Amino acid sequence: MNNSHITHTYRMTTAALAVATTVLTASGGIFSSTPNTPVISCRVESERTVLTADKPESMMVKVSLKGAERAILDDERSPVNMALVIDRSGSMSGERIAQAKEGAITAVKRLTSSDYLSIVIFDDKIETLVPTQRVTDKESIISRIREITAGGSTAIFGGVSQAAAEVRKNSERGFINRIVLLSDGQANVGPQSPADLGRLGVSLMKEKISVTTIGVGLGYNEDLMTRLAAKSDGNSYFVENNNDLPRIFTSELGNVLSVVAKSVKVVVRFSSGATPVEIVGREGTIDGNCVSLDFNQIYSAQEKYVLIRAECAPGKSGESRDLAKVDVHFHDVAANTSKKVAAFGSIRFSEDALAVRESVKKEVVREAALNDNATMVAKAIVLADQGKKEEAAQILEKQAAKLKKQAADYDIDELDKEADYQTFNATNVKAKGFDARSRKENVQRNFATQNQMLQQ
Amino acid sequence: MSHKTPILYLLLIALPALLLTGAAIRLLVGVREQLASLEQERQRTIAEKVSGEVVTWVTTLQSELLQQVERLPQPTLQQELRALQQDNPFVRNVFIWESEKGVIFPKSSPVETEEQRFLIRFAPLFKGDYAWQESKSETDTSYSSRVLTKVQRRRSGWIPWFEGNQLHLLGWTEMGGKRIAGIELEMSAVVARLQSLLIPWTEGRLGGQGLQLSDGQGGVLVAAGTHSKGQTPFELTLGAHLPHWLFKVYPKQTSSHLAERNILWIGGLLLLLVVASLAAGGFLLVRDAILQRQEALQKTSFVSNVSHELKTPLTSIRMYAELLADNKAATPDVMRNYLNVIVTESERLTRLVNNVLDFGRLEQKRRNYHCEPVKLPEFIISVLETLKGVLEASEMKLEINAEAESLVTADRDALNRVLVNLVDNACKYAADGKSILVTIGNGKKQTFISVADRGPGIPTAHAKRIFERFFRVDDSVTATVGGSGLGLSIAQQLMHGMGGDLHWSPREGGGSVFTVTLPREDQG
Numbered sequence: 001m002n003n004s005h006i007t008h009t010y011r012m013t014t015a016a017l018a019v020a021t022t023v024l025t026a027s028g029g030i031f032s033s034t035p036n037t038p039v040i041s042c043r044v045e046s047e048r049t050v051l052t053a054d055k056p057e058s059m060m061v062k063v064s065l066k067g068a069e070r071a072i073l074d075d076e077r078s079p080v081n082m083a084l085v086i087d088r089s090g091s092m093s094g095e096r097i098a099q100a101k102e103g104a105i106t107a108v109k110r111l112t113s114s115d116y117l118s119i120v121i122f123d124d125k126i127e128t129l130v131p132t133q134r135v136t137d138k139e140s141i142i143s144r145i146r147e148i149t150a151g152g153s154t155a156i157f158g159g160v161s162q163a164a165a166e167v168r169k170n171s172e173r174g175f176i177n178r179i180v181l182l183s184d185g186q187a188n189v190g191p192q193s194p195a196d197l198g199r200l201g202v203s204l205m206k207e208k209i210s211v212t213t214i215g216v217g218l219g220y221n222e223d224l225m226t227r228l229a230a231k232s233d234g235n236s237y238f239v240e241n242n243n244d245l246p247r248i249f250t251s252e253l254g255n256v257l258s259v260v261a262k263s264v265k266v267v268v269r270f271s272s273g274a275t276p277v278e279i280v281g282r283e284g285t286i287d288g289n290c291v292s293l294d295f296n297q298i299y300s301a302q303e304k305y306v307l308i309r310a311e312c313a314p315g316k317s318g319e320s321r322d323l324a325k326v327d328v329h330f331h332d333v334a335a336n337t338s339k340k341v342a343a344f345g346s347i348r349f350s351e352d353a354l355a356v357r358e359s360v361k362k363e364v365v366r367e368a369a370l371n372d373n374a375t376m377v378a379k380a381i382v383l384a385d386q387g388k389k390e391e392a393a394q395i396l397e398k399q400a401a402k403l404k405k406q407a408a409d410y411d412i413d414e415l416d417k418e419a420d421y422q423t424f425n426a427t428n429v430k431a432k433g434f435d436a437r438s439r440k441e442n443v444q445r446n447f448a449t450q451n452q453m454l455q456q
Numbered sequence: 457m458s459h460k461t462p463i464l465y466l467l468l469i470a471l472p473a474l475l476l477t478g479a480a481i482r483l484l485v486g487v488r489e490q491l492a493s494l495e496q497e498r499q500r501t502i503a504e505k506v507s508g509e510v511v512t513w514v515t516t517l518q519s520e521l522l523q524q525v526e527r528l529p530q531p532t533l534q535q536e537l538r539a540l541q542q543d544n545p546f547v548r549n550v551f552i553w554e555s556e557k558g559v560i561f562p563k564s565s566p567v568e569t570e571e572q573r574f575l576i577r578f579a580p581l582f583k584g585d586y587a588w589q590e591s592k593s594e595t596d597t598s599y600s601s602r603v604l605t606k607v608q609r610r611r612s613g614w615i616p617w618f619e620g621n622q623l624h625l626l627g628w629t630e631m632g633g634k635r636i637a638g639i640e641l642e643m644s645a646v647v648a649r650l651q652s653l654l655i656p657w658t659e660g661r662l663g664g665q666g667l668q669l670s671d672g673q674g675g676v677l678v679a680a681g682t683h684s685k686g687q688t689p690f691e692l693t694l695g696a697h698l699p700h701w702l703f704k705v706y707p708k709q710t711s712s713h714l715a716e717r718n719i720l721w722i723g724g725l726l727l728l729l730v731v732a733s734l735a736a737g738g739f740l741l742v743r744d745a746i747l748q749r750q751e752a753l754q755k756t757s758f759v760s761n762v763s764h765e766l767k768t769p770l771t772s773i774r775m776y777a778e779l780l781a782d783n784k785a786a787t788p789d790v791m792r793n794y795l796n797v798i799v800t801e802s803e804r805l806t807r808l809v810n811n812v813l814d815f816g817r818l819e820q821k822r823r824n825y826h827c828e829p830v831k832l833p834e835f836i837i838s839v840l841e842t843l844k845g846v847l848e849a850s851e852m853k854l855e856i857n858a859e860a861e862s863l864v865t866a867d868r869d870a871l872n873r874v875l876v877n878l879v880d881n882a883c884k885y886a887a888d889g890k891s892i893l894v895t896i897g898n899g900k901k902q903t904f905i906s907v908a909d910r911g912p913g914i915p916t917a918h919a920k921r922i923f924e925r926f927f928r929v930d931d932s933v934t935a936t937v938g939g940s941g942l943g944l945s946i947a948q949q950l951m952h953g954m955g956g957d958l959h960w961s962p963r964e965g966g967g968s969v970f971t972v973t974l975p976r977e978d979q980g
Contacts, residue, residue, distance in 0.1 A: 124682070126651070158678065160648070162651060165649075191677060199644035202642070203642045203645035206542065285542070287534065292538070
């Protein structure tokens, strides 16, 4: 056991790499398994660390959090409080419900007696098939799952609400709370717009409940499903092939079981020379120079970030300036204590164009470009939905060209690949708009980009 | 009179049956209505209870939220409000407003964010187009007044706001000076909680009915339990707290609804059964009465016929006997003539009496048959010999066409009676035809004896009934030809008794043919 305060400082003061990425773990944490690795490492990076002097500049700032890579053993991980919400409307019948049941059973088998599980099934009526309980009698839970049959309409809002009620029963006990919603249809009972479900996601997020959505087939509403997941910091999956369902359940559960930190509050305070203008792709608030946002959890070895567009006041050549300070408060799952990390970022001004150019952070540029691209693809989808195929295709073509240029300018392969994808997208959209599959694929890609979800 | 009576009978039966039906239907409808009103009463009670619970829950939430806002320390109000928004699932947005400046927090943003949309949504209110209305102290609803009194110390309230037909609720409270702080309620979270508030009311002992909470446009917000299409719900508004929202209770799916249907079904079925059995019983009774009446009439006419038949020969016998007694016969020839008449008439009397006796035996099923082999046509010829007197009296010519010989099984007396009756009938009713043809023929297993005349024949309408007892084609007392209506009936019954048959067919060229069928002994 190591009870000492651990402070890791990686302050880089080298002039050429003037940005600093500082990681501080300040609280008195107890690391039983890996005493020398902080649970979350935090970095603040700007698009460029050297800005052109005497010129107001707009730039993207990336604040990233990465969970420590940990082999999480079953007896060390935090217990999970999970609710499965399974659509059993008429469209689910046959192979689809069978595979969904298999998936749910896979999940039950992975959980242990320290976890809680509830199962809600819904068509137009909502039924709590398994009220929240410790996963001790797996056989009885599995046999209840096997009894599920399909038929009826789709009350997604109600199903998730009921699952939340089940999860809430154990909310005081420090679990990792997760609702997994599986549906293949359009919500047609109860509130049913993506906005309504998005608001539900926001409120569940505040209760530390994340909703992971699994859309099956080509008939579900991808806007609704990704919105609900994004707003509640859950994952979202597009499963076209029923046979993939058990694998997706396994993957999702693996994800949930690898949570290293939860209730993550990020506060970014910009220094006086910089003003935050916009948070890209995530829900958060900007109050003056202060940006705050939450993550429900950070997974092992997975990076989550937020992109903040900021305006920088002109600086004199040679001037070095603090950019922002980030404070991250979180709950360390393994140690079961609250902890805090902090990071600083700074910038420098120069008249030397080469220095400015060389200071480019490819990673930030890349993520900013991909996020910007996601926003534009979303716009193209809206246009195509309105029947404006030409305009949608134009946006995508422009996007492809822009990405190509950025790829060449900064020598980033990923952007080149993305440009090719958008060229291909543009050709398809021009011909026939987005069909059900390509629309889902694109919405799903956008989700993965904006929420840093690992591609399945 | 005679054909009106059955109608009267039927009416007498149908009328009470109809009355019974009417009463039963009324009763059933009454029971149904009672069940329906009970169900409605139940729906109303549930509607009031659950909607009361909903309103209480919402108002409690509202007052708790406003109290939280009130308690926030003034110097760090912005940060505190922000923290409230970030942590409380029921707080969608927060704001601070001052009377001269309008909204001072949050700041308007050039980028379209949730906060920006909030500021736009409530812009007319924030600009001062609307007054900050206090919530009405609803003394009429006990649940809200209790909760609201605490908040009433400072000016505060909840403002319902519609955007895109969706209800938004904005809570505000005075913070001292001209400052107002407030929050926008997260309606999705409210709806989600109401879901779990309604579900227990559709499960277990309380369950069965479908509950629904819908907005002003009829859009369903929360649906719990099930209901089938076409059912009319009991509706209740939720008052000023949730304006335009409707709470609906659909009738119970199971017990009472089914019971109502079952009662109607069983009741209807029972009623149908009662009416059907009444009708059937009535029909049988009426038919029986009609038949008995007909029979009584036939018997009366039978008695008068028989009396008449008995009287005619008796009169002749008495007259000729008196003539002989008074020695009025001049010559022996005349005397023999008188005696012949007396003999013929007494033979006729004997036949009649025999018929009546036979009839009695047949009716009481006491007739015994002594069947033995009988040789044809010898037996028939001998029978016809005895009828010479009758034939002569009616001036009929008898022809016998006996093609073949055969041996049949028969009771001699019975066969004799059948032939006598047939020939006697021909003499009585077909005397105008002047001739009778008796034909004897052989079939494979049977022998046929037919008696054909050239009389007026039998109308087809009566053909079926000529073998019924007492039936006479012309049954009026004033009929020109007398008769008892027994001859053919007896003849057919006797034939059946011997294992043979007797039937009638019209004769080609006019007249009737009565055919007797007998089993052949020699081919059996």
